[in-house]
Amino acid sequence: xxxxxxxxxxxxxxxxxxxxxxxxxxxxxxxxxxxxxxxxxxxxxxxxxxxxxxxxxxxxxxxxxxxxxxxxxxxxxxxxxxxxxxxxxxxxxxxxxxxxxxxxxxxxxxxxxxxxxxxxxxxxxxxxxxxxxxxxxxxxxxxxxxxxxxxxxxxxxxxxxxxxxxxxxxxxxxxxxxxxxxxxxxxxxxxxxxxxxxxxxxxxxxxxxxxxxxxxxxxxxxxxxxxxxxxxxxxxxxxxxxxxxxxxxxxxxxxxxxxxxxxxxxxxxxxxxxxxxxxxxxxxxxxxxxxxxxxxxxxx
Ligand code: UTP
Numbered sequence: 001x002x003x004x005x006x007x008x009x010x011x012x013x014x015x016x017x018x019x020x021x022x023x024x025x026x027x028x029x030x031x032x033x034x035x036x037x038x039x040x041x042x043x044x045x046x047x048x049x050x051x052x053x054x055x056x057x058x059x060x061x062x063x064x065x066x067x068x069x070x071x072x073x074x075x076x077x078x079x080x081x082x083x084x085x086x087x088x089x090x091x092x093x094x095x096x097x098x099x100x101x102x103x104x105x106x107x108x109x110x111x112x113x114x115x116x117x118x119x120x121x122x123x124x125x126x127x128x129x130x131x132x133x134x135x136x137x138x139x140x141x142x143x144x145x146x147x148x149x150x151x152x153x154x155x156x157x158x159x160x161x162x163x164x165x166x167x168x169x170x171x172x173x174x175x176x177x178x179x180x181x182x183x184x185x186x187x188x189x190x191x192x193x194x195x196x197x198x199x200x201x202x203x204x205x206x207x208x209x210x211x212x213x214x215x216x217x218x219x220x221x222x223x224x225x226x227x228x229x230x231x232x233x234x235x236x237x238x239x240x241x242x243x244x245x246x247x248x249x250x251x252x253x254x255x256x257x258x259x260x261x262x263x264x265x266x267x268x269x270x271x272x273x274x275x276x277x278x279x280x281x282x283x284x285x286x287x288x289x290x291x292x293x294x295x296x297x298x299x300x
């Protein structure tokens with residue numbers, strides 16, 4: 001069985017939910033505390049043992065490529081000024097030469113199409129797919145656990161987590177079959193099920209390990225919901241021939257493609273930082289006190 005060595009990051013979306021912030025800046029470069037969103041996702045992949053990082057970019061996204069490049073002048077200046085901690089931090093996060101590849105999705109035709117654009121760079125091997133909007137906060141890295149499951153089961157792996165059953169119609173939902181290792185067999189998949197028809201409340205949260213056969217399927221995939229080429233439609237076809245397993249992720253996920261998820265992520269990651277948490281907790285408490293309505297006056 002081939003190891004999962006490569007990860008694909010589709011970063012060609014327009015980010016319309018986050019306008020006007022995303023008019024000139026890619027949403028993946030907005031910062032959560034002091035790192036761009038994309039850095040969290042790349043770090044998660046690296047922690048899972050991924051060796052090659054493939055970015056599917058679009059117009060106005062060149063700054064993502066710059067972010068993962070070495071900035072010689074900056075490194076030199078930091079060294080000269082004795083800012084060794086900052087320099088070490090940059091070097092720790094820096095991909096090694098040849099570890100990154102970039103390809104363009106010339107038109108944003110949908111997530112399925114973006115994944116298909118990576119076919120030549122992935123080649124004939126299983127790959128991890130991480131949606132960079134979604135950043136995770138948990139003790140155990142989501143993708144690392146998925147790779148562990150994959151090493152036991154093979155096939156395709158999808159990370160899922162629980163949602164309020166009343167909200168299931170908003171998501172891609174999977175049916176839960178028998179338990180296996182740290183996961184379970186997926187019995188069905190449905191994109192945005194009609195209310196009351198979802199097979200479970202486990203929604204697909206933006207992390208996948210897929211077999212390369214998905215590329216041939218996506219090549220002939222017709223446009224689906226939103227007039228876009230949908231990855232879920234492709235996976236439904238792949239499911240007819242191949243096994244799918246679910247990894248039940250139990251940490252937090254923040255949808256940084258929406259302003260509310262992004263702000264929540266900033267608060268959560270700041271509170272988790274030893275150098276910031278006390279100050280942040282105090283500031284949040286103060287803000288909340290100011291927000292509370294004045295207590296009702298007793299009458300009589
Ligand atoms: P989203 O639908 O969340 O991203 O796609 P979007 O289209 O940028 O967002 P809004 O709705 O306009 O605010 C999920 C992921 O798929 C990528 C996005 O960049 C995001 O990471 N994507 C989506 C592509 O790379 N290409 C596409 O054509 C569509």
